[in-house]
Structure formats: structure tokens, C-alpha cells
Amino acid sequence: MPSIRRALIAGAAATALLATACSGAGAGGSSGEAKSINVLMVGNPQMEDIAKLTKDTFTKDTGIKVNFTILPENELRDKVTQDIASQAGQYDVATVGAYEVPIWHKNGWLQELGSYADKDASFDKGDLLKPMVQSLSGKDGKLYALPFYGESSFLMYRKDVFAEKGLKMPERPTWHQVADLAAKADGAKPGMKGICLRGLPGWGELGAPLTSVVNTFGGTWFTKDWKAKVNSGGFKKATKFYVDLVRKHGEAGAPQAGFTECLNAMSQGKVAMWYDATSAAGSLEDAKSSKAAGKIGYVYAPVEKTESSGWLWSWAWAMPKTTKKADAASKFMLWASSKKYEKLVGEKLGWSRVPAGKRASTYEIPQYKKASAAFGDVTLKSIQQADPTDPGVQPRPTGGIQFVAIPQFQDLGTKVTQEISAAIAGKTSVDKALNDGQKLAEDVAKKQK
Template identity: 45%
Template sequence: MKLTPLFVGALTLALAGTASAQTITIATVNNGDMIRMQGLSDRFTEETGIELNWVVLEENTLRQNVTTDIATNGGQYDVMTIGTYEVPIWARQEWLVPLDALGDDPEYDVDDLLPPIRDGLSVDGTLYAAPFYGESSFIMYRTDLMESAGLEMPEAPTWDFIAEAARAMTDRDNDINGICLRGKAGWGENMAFLTAMSNSFGARWFDENWQPQFDQPEWKETLDFYISLMNDAGPSGASSNGFNENLTLFQQGKCGMWIDATVAASFVTNPDDSTVADQVGFALAPDNGLGKRANWLWAWSLAIPTGSQQHEAAAQFINWATSKAYLELVAAEEGWANVPPGTRTSLYENPEYQDAAPFAQMTLDSINAADPNNPTVDPVPYVGVQFVAIPEFQGIGTNVGQLFSAVLAGQMSVDDALAQAQAATLRDMTRAGYVK
């Protein structure tokens, strides 16, 4: 890989026989693409002499740890895996190092990054995190079970069709659940799915005056529909299931449908991991005829906290891990279908990728269809499809997620959860000064 002049100094030091090898610490999430990156990272160390210390965490734990570290300027991590929610908020607080060097490197080709993904990781035109993979959400389903149920999946289905199909495909005697959906509490776990779902039901987190909207009928309709569907066709213990748990269930043939991140497509169609790899179809996220589908927009990205003392080495790793050359490395080792998706225009123009990844075009269409600036049917004062881009949302979203997960676990009613969500969110937004 060609190195830019900015990195030459760091590279020279790393290779010059210093007293001890330079080491950077990377915090990342335990998703399949990140685990693959860790497995291939010895190539980076061989090229640069820079050693890597990995901290691989479950999604909710990662968010908690990196948020605490960066807010306290702890300096525990040199590279953080963060998302589209954190980047603009933290950049405005000057907690992240600008990635200007990527724009100066013609080999990296920052202009090749998909515009919706790049825009979400930039502030005033400056990139503050580089996308490792980008995603929206869509439906993954068992074509054989759909056929056995006597149904045909539309390319753009409604929620009513999804409910009908899920119930028809459910076979409790053979441990087949008609649908698997997130239930694990967390603003980026169950609330990512439920917020995107609620958008398609006409709901919103806040009205234009920042008043919470959980006391409105659209949220009740959303939650009633979700709970009824999961009770009838979902797996047992669903209140503990997030992305990874549902991925495992689908790969084991225990889900008729799964509505989740587009990035999962390569894992459910990989015969080395999935028992149903040759029986998977894809469809757009559902809608209710109101003009909004239940698809989100997200990127897991690599960023440098200002508290790190090794900015140049960290930037060099980010360049390597999010480059075109890294995609080619994964393709050579694992096949084109398994490269990190959703970040580069050139990937979706690559005939080899198109041939290997039957989900490629639908992934791109779903990413391009998500509009963070207009996420809901009615106007809202916030940006974000499956989250609200304000600092307070982490706490508020997780609290609401815990309430909704408790409903799924049978610990409280829909009405009680919505009432508590309304009261708690109103209190928090009033304290934060949004509601006067």
C-alpha cells in the first residue's frame, strides 16, 4: 500500500529499531466484519511495525466504555469504533481528531465514499471518522419457508404482509420462528429497530417543540404491533436478543424472516457459517403506506480521540483498514461477497462484487433511501433515522429501550411502558432545556 507523506515519519520511527515496538490500542465491536479485520491485521503490523492491542466488546459495552473514555479525555484508546450518532456530536465538542490526511491521499480516494455515509461522518465538510462498513436495514427471509407457506415476498412489502407471513411460517414443533427482531435493551439495539419501525407507522420521538410523543396513537400502534407479532411468531427469550443473537438464530435455520442491518447479508449467505445459505432472499424494509419505510442509516467507523498520544500511527491504521486495498485483501482471502459493504461507490460498480453479492443493489438502494434530515412522516426538529442526534439521546434512548424490552419479556403492559417513557423523556428533556 502506498503511504502518504504525513505517515512517513511515523513509519520511519516504527521501523528504525526503537527500544520497543510502537503499539496502538483499538476498541471495536464484536461484529463479524470487525473480527475479520482483527484476524487480518497482522498484515498491517508486517507492513508498518506498529503493534495492535485489541479491545473487542459487545455493542452496548463498547458504547459505554468509549463514551466514558472520550468524555473524560482518558486516553485509553487510540482508535475507537463509533457510529454515525456519535461522530458529529463528539466532533463539535472537539473530542475527535480531523482525518484531513485521508483527503490528501489519492490512493485512499475519499471522494469514493458513498455520499450518505460520508456526510454522516463529517462536520462542515471535514471528515472525523472513516467508515469501516455502512448499512441500512432490510428483510432477510427463507425462500423455502415462504414457498411452503404459499406466499411470495414482494420486493417492497407492507407490515401487514410481514405479519401474515411470519405467522404462517412459524412452526413451534420444529423450532422455527416466523420472525426474529431485536429485543435487547439499548438505544442502538432494540431502539434502533423500533425507532425505524415507528417512522413507518407515522410516529416520532419529538414534535417540533421537542415534546415527547409516546402518548400519541402512532407509538401505541407501533408497540402493539411489534409485541403481538413477537408473541405469535418470535423466538423465546427475545428480550435478550440483539443483532448477534438473531444472526445466530437465522444462520441455524430458526428464523423465517429477520429484519435487521444490511451488513448481515454476507453472513447469512455464507455456507461456511449458515445452514440456510442457499435459501435466503431479500426485500426492502416494510412500510405502512405512509411514505416511510422502516430502514435506517448507520456506519460503524474508526475515529481517533483527541486524548490519544499516537495520532499519526492511529491515522495510519485507519487508512489501512478503510481503504480500497483492504477491500481487495478481504476479497482475496474470503471472497468478494464478504468484503465490508456500504462505504464505497466503486464497490457497487465492481462486476465481481455484483456477481458475488446478490444483496448488493438492494443494500445500496436502502442506504440511499434513508433520509436523516427527513426521517419521519410529520416534521421533527432533529436529524437521524433510527436515533435522535442530540447528546442526551444515549441515556434517554436506553431508558426507553429498557421499558420496551420489559414489555416483550412480559413484565409490564404496552400502556404502562409508553406512559413511563413519556414521563421520563419529558423530565429529561425539560432538565436539558429543550422543553421550556
């Protein structure tokens, strides 16, 4: 998946890498004698929090030292794919998502984790939200990753700015209503743009919000019989709409803006709206780092032809089969995904920062309900409404909302979004970007038939 966060990530990553270097990388040693494990994770706020809290809690209680390596989303994806696919065995635990788990399980790369969860009564596996369990399970029905937090997507907007401008945000806006509101909110305050939309290349960066827009505009990457549809129909309409909106009323430096940059832009008052992950709300409502805390409204993902359009994702803990420290690694993962850890975050860092979206019980905690009053209900309902098997207006050849659940999509999605990002930068046209993308998609489709 950074401005305010980039400095934090860089510092945390440097510290983590130094710790790893000092303690020695690799997964050597027997599982029963492991005194340290190596964890590779994406540099999102929730991961930064666990890196800060582990030493004085988990390590203190278990004696197991955790060496964190923290990377930005695109770098993380490259690193973890390389390590796990090559069976290098450098890491004992890695953060992966709903896209990777079914594919990597099929390849035999991941350790089954459901049995570990079943043995730990305090973990309460039955409390995990069903969409999260389903997205992190293999075809055999077994759990191959433990969710750290779950998310859908929604629209965030500055309530105070809208009130000052006399603008009204519908609970379930259409994308054309959003474009109109972005035009009216653009310039509402000095230096403020109407909306932030990801423009940074990457199937999980620009590709995630764009594909959810494509779905609701009636488009799809592939039809049920594997015909590529990148340069026609709803895909073309959605992409032109998206590029036009971000070029006219989007954030400064949009072609380089991913989740982290948009989080900073929203939290620092540089944009009036932002469409992105529901998990962003916890950081936005943290008054210690966000100037917009308490000023933001949250509504469902904008639609056009579908009733809903929110995506479904979970950053989750996975254990490569190459690890020789399974016992220690499983203890860390169970702790990191537990109710106990959520309580720790709430008490130490603030309840809005709890890594939510994975457990039903989280939404019944009085302190969390109060801290998430503005966004908790719409987050939970967005997750529950997300349907990876039927996210658009036509049948799909495989699952996935903001991605296509095939191994080739990682490369395809990244290459196509590179072209679309160039269109956002004004270096090429949307038509050329999509025509080039169509050829790439057709090559992928041939291999699927």
C-alpha cells in the same frame, strides 16, 4: 450492536485484551515513533475479520502492532463513551457511529480525519458514498470518522420455506403483510419461528429497529417543537404492533436477543424472517458459518405510512484527540477503510464478507457483484434512499432515523427500551412502559426548549 458469534467474540476479546495487557495500554509515546496502537471496536463479524487479518498484512507492512479490544455493542458504547468523554486516552482508535460523531465533534473530542484522507491518493475519498460522508461529518463539513462499513435496514426471509408454504414476499412489504407472513411461516420447520426482531434493551439494539417502525407508523420521539410523543399516536401503535408480533411469532428468548442473537437464529434456520441491518447479509451468505446461505431473499424495509423506512448507520473509525500516536493511528484507519482492504477480505475470506456499504466502487467489483447478487442492489438503494432529515410523516427537531441526534438520547433510548423489553418478556404492559417512557422524554424535552 452471540450465539455463533459470542464464542468468537469472547475468544477474540480475550486474545485482544491479553495482547493489550502484555504490550501495555495507554497512548504514550510520540506519533512518529509509535510501534503499537490500541483499538477499541464492536464485536461484529466485520471487526472479527480485521482482527484476524491485521497482523500478517498491516503490521507486516508497517511494523505497527495493533492491540484490539473487542466488546459487544452495548458494552462497547459504554466503554468508548467513558474513555473519550473523560479524556482518559487509553485508546488511539475506536469504532463509533453516525450518532456519536457530530455530537462528539461538537464537544471537541475527535481528531479531524478528512485531511489525512486527502493526503492519501490511493484512499480515494471521493469514492465514499455521500450518505456515509454526511453522517460522519461535523457542521463544519469536515470528516471526523472514516467509515469501515455502512448499512441501512431490510427484511430477510427464507425463500425455500416461503416456496414450500406457498407464501409470496412483496418487494416492498407493509408491516401488516409481514405480520401475516410471520404467522403463516411460524412452525414451517421444527423449532422455526416466524420472525426475529431485536428485544435486547439498548438505544442501538431494540431501539434501532423499533424506532424505524415507529417512523413509518407515523410516530416520533419528539415533534419539531420538542413535545414528547412516546405514549401516543404512531409511537404507541408501532410499539404495540412490534411487541405483539415478537411475542406471538418471534424468536425464543426475545428479550435478550440483539443483532448477534438474531444473526445466529437466521443463519442456523431457527427463524423464517429477520428485519435488521443490511450488513448482516454478508455473514448470512457465508456457507462456512451459515446453514441458510443461498436460501435467503432480501427486500426493502417494511412500511406503513412512508415510502421507505430503512435506517442509516456506519460503524466508523474515529481518533480521540487524546492520542499521542496520530500518525500510526491514521495509517491503520486509512488502511482499514481502503479499497485495498476490501480486496484483501474478498481474496482471503470470501467476497460476501467484504465490509461494504461505504464505497461506490465496491458495487462495481465483479467478484463482489457475483457474491452479493441476492442483496447488493437492495442494500445500496436502501442506503441511498435513507433520509435522516425527514424519516417520518412530520417535521423533526433534529436529525436521525433510528435515533434522535442529541446527547441525552443515549440514556433516554436505553431506559425506554428497557421498559419495552420488559413488556416483550411479559413483565409489564406496553401502556405502562410507554407512560414511564413519556415522563423520561418530557424531562429531556424541557432541557431542549
